[in-house]
Amino acid sequence: MSVKRLVFMGFGxxxxxxxxxxxxxxxxxxxxxxxDFIVTGIYTRxxxxxxxxxxxxxHKVLNKLKQGGSLDSLSIAECPTDSIAFIHTYPGDVLxxxxxxxxxxxxxxxxxxxxxxxxxxxxxxxxxxxxxHGYQMLTKLASKMGKRFLFESxxxxxxxxxxxxxxxxxxIELRGFKGILNSCTxxxxxxxxxxxxxxxxxxxxxxxxxxxxxPSADVxxxxxxxxxxxxxxxxxxxxxxxxxxxxxxxxxxxxxxxESARSQGKRWKLVCSARRNxxxxxxxxxxxxxxxDSPLYSINGTSSxxxxxxxxxxxxxxxxxxxxxxxxxxxxxxxxxxxxxQGG
Amino acid sequence: MSVKRLVFMGFGxxxxxxxxxxxxxxxxxxxxxxxDFIVTGIYTRxxxxxxxxxxxxxHKVLNKLKQGGSLDSLSIAECPTDSIAFIHTYPGDVLxxxxxxxxxxxxxxxxxxxxxxxxxxxxxxxxxxxxxHGYQMLTKLASKMGKRFLFESxxxxxxxxxxxxxxxxxxIELRGFKGILNSCTxxxxxxxxxxxxxxxxxxxxxxxxxxxxxPSADVxxxxxxxxxxxxxxxxxxxxxxxxxxxxxxxxxxxxxxxESARSQGKRWKLVCSARRNxxxxxxxxxxxxxxxDSPLYSINGTSSxxxxxxxxxxxxxxxxxxxxxxxxxxxxxxxxxxxxxQGG
Numbered sequence: 218m219s220v221k222r223l224v225f226m227g228f229g230x231x232x233x234x235x236x237x238x239x240x241x242x243x244x245x246x247x248x249x250x251x252x253d254f255i256v257t258g259i260y261t262r263x264x265x266x267x268x269x270x271x272x273x274x275x276h277k278v279l280n281k282l283k284q285g286g287s288l289d290s291l292s293i294a295e296c297p298t299d300s301i302a303f304i305h306t307y308p309g310d311v312l313x314x315x316x317x318x319x320x321x322x323x324x325x326x327x328x329x330x331x332x333x334x335x336x337x338x339x340x341x342x343x344x345x346x347x348x349x350h351g352y353q354m355l356t357k358l359a360s361k362m363g364k365r366f367l368f369e370s371x372x373x374x375x376x377x378x379x380x381x382x383x384x385x386x387x388x389i390e391l392r393g394f395k396g397i398l399n400s401c402t403x404x405x406x407x408x409x410x411x412x413x414x415x416x417x418x419x420x421x422x423x424x425x426x427x428x429x430x431x432p433s434a435d436v437x438x439x440x441x442x443x444x445x446x447x448x449x450x451x452x453x454x455x456x457x458x459x460x461x462x463x464x465x466x467x468x469x470x471x472x473x474x475x476e477s478a479r480s481q482g483k484r485w486k487l488v489c490s491a492r493r494n495x496x497x498x499x500x501x502x503x504x505x506x507x508x509x510d511s512p513l514y515s516i517n518g519t520s521s522x523x524x525x526x527x528x529x530x531x532x533x534x535x536x537x538x539x540x541x542x543x544x545x546x547x548x549x550x551x552x553x554x555x556x557x558x559q560g561g
Numbered sequence: 562m563s564v565k566r567l568v569f570m571g572f573g574x575x576x577x578x579x580x581x582x583x584x585x586x587x588x589x590x591x592x593x594x595x596x597d598f599i600v601t602g603i604y605t606r607x608x609x610x611x612x613x614x615x616x617x618x619x620h621k622v623l624n625k626l627k628q629g630g631s632l633d634s635l636s637i638a639e640c641p642t643d644s645i646a647f648i649h650t651y652p653g654d655v656l657x658x659x660x661x662x663x664x665x666x667x668x669x670x671x672x673x674x675x676x677x678x679x680x681x682x683x684x685x686x687x688x689x690x691x692x693x694h695g696y697q698m699l700t701k702l703a704s705k706m707g708k709r710f711l712f713e714s715x716x717x718x719x720x721x722x723x724x725x726x727x728x729x730x731x732x733i734e735l736r737g738f739k740g741i742l743n744s745c746t747x748x749x750x751x752x753x754x755x756x757x758x759x760x761x762x763x764x765x766x767x768x769x770x771x772x773x774x775x776p777s778a779d780v781x782x783x784x785x786x787x788x789x790x791x792x793x794x795x796x797x798x799x800x801x802x803x804x805x806x807x808x809x810x811x812x813x814x815x816x817x818x819x820e821s822a823r824s825q826g827k828r829w830k831l832v833c834s835a836r837r838n839x840x841x842x843x844x845x846x847x848x849x850x851x852x853x854d855s856p857l858y859s860i861n862g863t864s865s866x867x868x869x870x871x872x873x874x875x876x877x878x879x880x881x882x883x884x885x886x887x888x889x890x891x892x893x894x895x896x897x898x899x900x901x902x903q904g905g
Contacts, residue, residue, distance in 0.1 A: 242732055375873065377730055377877075380728070381729050384729050385725050385728050387899065388589055388590070388894065389891075509853045512880055515856045515858055524880065529719065530719055530720065530888055530891060531882055532880070532881065532883060533721075534882070535877070535880075536877070536879075543873065544874055547733075550732065551733075554732050
């Protein structure tokens with residue numbers, strides 16, 4: 218049985234959910250992949266960092282963070298404060314990159330992933346930035362190193378979108394897609410339909426941990442535009458930046474608009490769409506009224522939906538209901554299992 | 562470039578759509594899989610059969626059938642009238658099995674697939690019967706021969722269900738599913754909502770080629786039950802026969818029921834469901850009223866939907882819109898590409 222050394226860059230809700238999932242699935246990984254794992258490094262921005270080439274005690278790590286403590290005390294040696302230097306300290310076999318990212322540049326996530334690949338590690342992330350801003354470079358580098366750059370959790374959390382096209386839809390051509398890809402705005406619209414004001418809905422979103430302190434990335438359609446850009450770049454092979462996506466957020470949608478839609482049996486949704494046009498793609502994020510004959514109509518709260526138009530299937534839709542950090546963690550876990558499948 | 566020899570057992574709408582798709586995708590198969598193909602045998606029950614170890618002219622075959630002619634005149638030698646003997650005549654590399662099947666036994670499809678595997682061919686089918694009645698035997702035989710038994714098109718046509726779980730959802734446990742899996746009854750209910758009587762809806766279904774001469778397999782829920790049994794057997798690892806599925810068809814649904822549902826903002830759907838219970842599964846096909854908060858509500862006409870409940874994703878749904886023979890053909894084509902991926 219081979220033992221893989223896992224390194225976590227960033228260890229917030231998603232990283233911790235992944236650690237719990239790994240513990241829960243350890244027997245399965247041993248049985249089906251003849252593989253065990255140890256966690257040799259965890260780096261956080263605000264809760265310290267820890268390294269141990271023989272493997273950290275994951276239970277102790279999770280408990281320490283639960284108590285609000287620092288990881289420093291669990292480390293066998295002092296950790297570099299620089300995140301790139303940290304990855305160099307004890308390179309493992311896999312880097313799980315889930316650190317805070319600048320969506321306009323994809324940094325520092327891109328540099329973390331690049332460093333990992335250069336050191337011969339598989340590089341797995343739930344951060345969209347590196348896909349939009351570094352897909353070509355990171356994919357080429359991974360291929361050169363005989364490693365993988367995987368990012369299933371970046372769009373629709375752990376629902377299999379990229380792996381669906383990679384592994385389950387061979388020989389297909391994607392012509393376009395349409396969907397609801399931003400959980401936060403869909404939740405806000407749902408709450409406003411239920412009578413809350415925009416401000417009340419935002420506050421509710423903050424309480425349940427869906428809405429950021431500064432909600433503008435979601436509310437103004439940037440997050441949705443980044444996801445559209447990621448899908449276009451990876452699945453349609455047409456590199457697209459978020460600023461190339463025609464974008465309108467939900468600030469213009471009033472309670473009156475929602476009530477008016479309801480009286481017509483319809484709902485307002487923040488709809489993402491993209492369509493291939495020769496070697497180019499027309500991409501858009503904008504509020505649309507949808508009726509009950511559309512699958513978008515029944516997508517409530519934080520659920521999401523993508524419908525793909527291909528040359529051979531007239532319409533294929535994927536619904537993800539009620540995601541949470543555990544859902545995102547599953548996408549990262551599934552990516553890791555894909556590297557085991559490939560690597561033998 | 563290797564050349565694969567394809568044999569078609571049954572060559573109706575689906576087989577012919579597959580032949581057209583193969584011609585359309587030939588360049589892609591050559592480029593991405595370093596593989597070309599010839600069709601060395603086609604067997605039909607009512608339109609003759611043809612063999613040619615150097616490859617039949619597919620265009621001529623399709624034209625001949627379009628004109629209502631027999632394939633016999635295109636054969637370089639007399640074909641055995643027995644279908645098993647036919648497969649033995651010039652064994653190819655792949656058998657596409659789409660002949661008329663007895664749903665209570667899975668025959669003669671099971672024997673066709675078994676023969677192909679024994680002869681060292683990959684065995685691919687759109688027939689549900691062999692999955693429900695022969696899954697264990699055919700899968701074991703395929704494994705022993707180093708070949709594949711694949712059947713993506715048996716449930717939800719070409720939408721990737723089996724390959725999704727096989728290739729894109731590693732390490733996941735399926736706990737249950739719910740959905741609309743029978744196109745015919747969903748179309749009948751949709752037409753009845755639009756004011757047609759049951760008999761008129763049946764007649765309309767016959768005109769568009771959706772309803773069988775004897776519609777009872779669909780209307781009484783047998784087709785749906787077979788699909789539930791196939792999903793349980795393959796994806797949950799719990800062998801189930803159609804008769805093990807608690808089953809109620811749509812004969813009891815009256816125009817009054819549909820109108821009554823509409824007045825409540827709901828719709829009647831023939832809903833399939835299954836849930837793991839220890840080593841057993843509780844499976845059911847029955848009409849249910851669903852509201853607009855359910856993804857099932859917006860599934861119109863011949864479209865279908867399946868929602869999967871797993872241990873790691875709270876809800877994952879797959880929608881297939883407006884399928885036709887081309888959609889089923891894509892599933893068979895995708896299965897074949899999977900064998901190329903595996904075999905190298």
